[in-house]
Amino acid sequence: MSYALTILWYDRQRYLPGVLAVSFSALLIALQCGLLLGLFSITSLPIDHTNADIWIGAPGVLSVDLGRPIREATLARLENQPEIERTEIYLQGFSYWSKSDGGTELCMVIGSRLDENALGKVNELTKDLYEKLEEPGAIVIDESDMERLSIKAIGDVAEVAGNRVRVVGMTKTLKSLAGPYVFCSVTTARPLLRVFPDQITYVLGKCKDPADAKTVVARLRENNNFSAFTSAEFSFRSRWHWLTKTKAGIALGYAAALGLLVGAVVTSQTLYSATMASLKEFAVLRAMGIPKWRMQLLVMTQSFWVGISGIVLAFPAVHGLAELADRLGVRVELPFWLLGGAATVTISMALFAGLLALRSLKSMEPAALLR
Amino acid sequence: MSIGHKSISDNGLRNPAGAYSIQCRDLMKSFGTGEMLTVAINQVSLEIKHGEIALMMGPSGSGKSTLLAMLSGLLHPDSGKVVALGQEIWKLPETELERFRLRHCSFIFQGYNLFASLTARQQLELVAEWGDGATKKEARKKTDEILCLLDLAKKGHLQPGELSGGEKQRVAIGRALIKCPDFCFADEPTSALDWAHGEQVIDLLRTAAHKRGCTVLIVAHDARIIPYVDKVFYLEDGKLQDSNPEGLTRVFGHQTGTGSKPEIPGHDAQTGTI
Numbered sequence: 001m002s003y004a005l006t007i008l009w010y011d012r013q014r015y016l017p018g019v020l021a022v023s024f025s026a027l028l029i030a031l032q033c034g035l036l037l038g039l040f041s042i043t044s045l046p047i048d049h050t051n052a053d054i055w056i057g058a059p060g061v062l063s064v065d066l067g068r069p070i071r072e073a074t075l076a077r078l079e080n081q082p083e084i085e086r087t088e089i090y091l092q093g094f095s096y097w098s099k100s101d102g103g104t105e106l107c108m109v110i111g112s113r114l115d116e117n118a119l120g121k122v123n124e125l126t127k128d129l130y131e132k133l134e135e136p137g138a139i140v141i142d143e144s145d146m147e148r149l150s151i152k153a154i155g156d157v158a159e160v161a162g163n164r165v166r167v168v169g170m171t172k173t174l175k176s177l178a179g180p181y182v183f184c185s186v187t188t189a190r191p192l193l194r195v196f197p198d199q200i201t202y203v204l205g206k207c208k209d210p211a212d213a214k215t216v217v218a219r220l221r222e223n224n225n226f227s228a229f230t231s232a233e234f235s236f237r238s239r240w241h242w243l244t245k246t247k248a249g250i251a252l253g254y255a256a257a258l259g260l261l262v263g264a265v266v267t268s269q270t271l272y273s274a275t276m277a278s279l280k281e282f283a284v285l286r287a288m289g290i291p292k293w294r295m296q297l298l299v300m301t302q303s304f305w306v307g308i309s310g311i312v313l314a315f316p317a318v319h320g321l322a323e324l325a326d327r328l329g330v331r332v333e334l335p336f337w338l339l340g341g342a343a344t345v346t347i348s349m350a351l352f353a354g355l356l357a358l359r360s361l362k363s364m365e366p367a368a369l370l371r
Numbered sequence: 372m373s374i375g376h377k378s379i380s381d382n383g384l385r386n387p388a389g390a391y392s393i394q395c396r397d398l399m400k401s402f403g404t405g406e407m408l409t410v411a412i413n414q415v416s417l418e419i420k421h422g423e424i425a426l427m428m429g430p431s432g433s434g435k436s437t438l439l440a441m442l443s444g445l446l447h448p449d450s451g452k453v454v455a456l457g458q459e460i461w462k463l464p465e466t467e468l469e470r471f472r473l474r475h476c477s478f479i480f481q482g483y484n485l486f487a488s489l490t491a492r493q494q495l496e497l498v499a500e501w502g503d504g505a506t507k508k509e510a511r512k513k514t515d516e517i518l519c520l521l522d523l524a525k526k527g528h529l530q531p532g533e534l535s536g537g538e539k540q541r542v543a544i545g546r547a548l549i550k551c552p553d554f555c556f557a558d559e560p561t562s563a564l565d566w567a568h569g570e571q572v573i574d575l576l577r578t579a580a581h582k583r584g585c586t587v588l589i590v591a592h593d594a595r596i597i598p599y600v601d602k603v604f605y606l607e608d609g610k611l612q613d614s615n616p617e618g619l620t621r622v623f624g625h626q627t628g629t630g631s632k633p634e635i636p637g638h639d640a641q642t643g644t645i
């Protein structure tokens with residue numbers, strides 16, 4: 001065990017505030033980001049709750065809800081790929097919902113194939129629901145949007161973009177963000193989205209082996225007439241777009257910066273006072289001519305381990321709190337890259353705190369030992 | 372130990388056959404200014420031979436620590452020179468002086484100054500690794516050797532909190548000796564110890580001087596140490612006095628005649644050589 005670790009372990013009570021400060025920072029950053037990711041995962045819901053491996057849309061599409069029409073013939077491009085097992089057309093876009101009382105509401109229309117193995121049908125549509133959707137003008141909405149859309153019961157009618165629609169059923173858990181989701185068949189969706197009969201929004205594909213999706217996408221990207229993504233890529237792209245576009249990222253940045261500042265100050269003070277407590281011992285080493293960088297390295301190594309310990313402590317706390325939030329109906333997403341990123345940022349903070357604490361060594365005066 | 376010394380060196384001090392490992396000439400040091408001016412060291416000159424153990428005595432505030440600090444390259448004198456191993460140390464640039472201390476100087480203090488968190492063994496290994504750049508294995512081997520020498524072989528795994536004062540000071544001696552220094556400066560190493568342990572410490576330093584060729588300078592109050600050393604300096608008000616045993620007896624009221632002198636084999640105390 002290194003001297004840094006030995007000292008750290010022996011004096012663990014002294015270093016505890018620093019460790020907790022690092023933990024707090026890591027927790028704050030991870031949870032903040034996780035909450036926002038969870039919030040924006042609503043946008044990528046059509047990707048995350050369906051079964052396609054590959055999404056093909058208009059060139060440069062930023063988010064799944066911002067798709068522009070492409071030609072239905074694009075389907076053949078994907079069908080030609082040897083790894084592909086199944087392809088399918090899919091429509092999605094914003095439209096206007098005219099309420100029975102006269103008001104209008106933005107809504108998000110999703111038109112997909114409806115058979116049992118359909119790629120674009122959200123998993124929440126039960127057999128009973130998707131069979132009812134085959135009927136022209138039939139739609140499904142989520143219970144949580146009933147009030148917003150002035151729907152009182154199944155069977156109620158409304159107008160979307162001037163077309164009569166009828167609610168044939170409801171889902172329970174598909175909350176919406178910008179506009180309520182309206183699920184229907186491809187045929188019903190076309191007039192609601194006002195697209196030509198040979199136009200669609202996305203082509204979806206399923207590979208025989210899902211691991212091939214990356215290869216297929218890479219090959220399809222050589223064509224500039226459309227953009228191709230694996231479902232994971234497109235999901236992240238959609239959320240990232242909204243995160244940056246809504247400036248929610250800035251609010252997040254402020255909170256994170258504040259957390260880091262507090263963490264850095266406390267950690268640096270902890271390291272500073274711990275070093276000051278051993279200053280005489282360091283001064284003996286200095287008197288014996290041992291170079292200063294050895295002691296600086298020791299302090300930096302300690303700051304690194306304080307960082308690591310803080311993160312190790314934060315990890316279960318983050319998961320516990322995320323679990324708690326989930327029970328309260330707030331989704332917190334904690335992908336691996338987010339946890340890794342939060343860890344990296346907080347370790348850097350701890351190292352920075354170590355740099356600040358180095359000033360304690362300045363007051364080390366070997367001659368003062370001789371009095 | 373072999374250092375190429377010239378009889379009449381370019382530093383202007385006479386050093387016949389390079390016998391002296393450290394010499395100082397006309398050292399001056401004062402603190403404060405005006406009304407508050409204290410002359411801590413006033414025109415002190417002395418020399419110590421290779422492998423000699425010397426004792427510096429004097430009342431509190433007489434400037435012993437200040438003199439030790441200037442001789443050991445820790446405190447810059449106002450004037451005068453210190454020549455150690457043929458080099459005028461206060462002419463060296465800061466980094467060179469630090470390297471000089473790294474290669475040649477070790478220290479022992481009254482307060483032990485051991486890391487509370489490290490074991491006795493680690494205190495020594497740390498100096499070997501950080502000072503000499505020794506590998507873990509080399510440091511371990513050297514440490515074993517020194518711990519044996521200090522009769523601490525069974526205490527290597529203990530932290531300072533688990534050691535007695537005498538043991539702690541022996542660990543501090545080990546930390547000083549592990550780098551095989553040419554000089555060992557000890558400021559009141561026995562003041563916090565009872566005589567039995569103090570004697571042990573002095574005996575170890577005496578062995579370091581006579582068996583390992585280390586030049587040892589001890590600052591202490593206890594006149595019982597006198598028989599163990601080769602040379603005694605007596606400091607009063609920053610000035611070196613004629614340090615004859617009678618004078619010391621007068622000051623400390625302690626009889627250092629042959630009657631109370633402990634038997635030290637092969638030891639002929641040579642005191643008062645200024």
Ligand SMILES: Nc1ncnc2c1ncn2[C@@H]1O[C@H](COP(=O)(O)OP(=O)(O)O)[C@@H](O)[C@H]1O
Nearest residue numbers: 371402409411430431432433434435436437438
């Ligand atoms: N850093 C300092 N600043 C001011 N005065 C000092 C300092 N160091 C020592 N002195 C003064 O120098 C004198 C000698 O001190 P010191 O060498 O510590 O004596 P000793 O070790 O013999 O007890 C004392 O009067 C002390 O107050």
Ligand SMILES: [Mg+2]
Nearest residue numbers: 370371435436
């Ligand atoms: Mg003193």
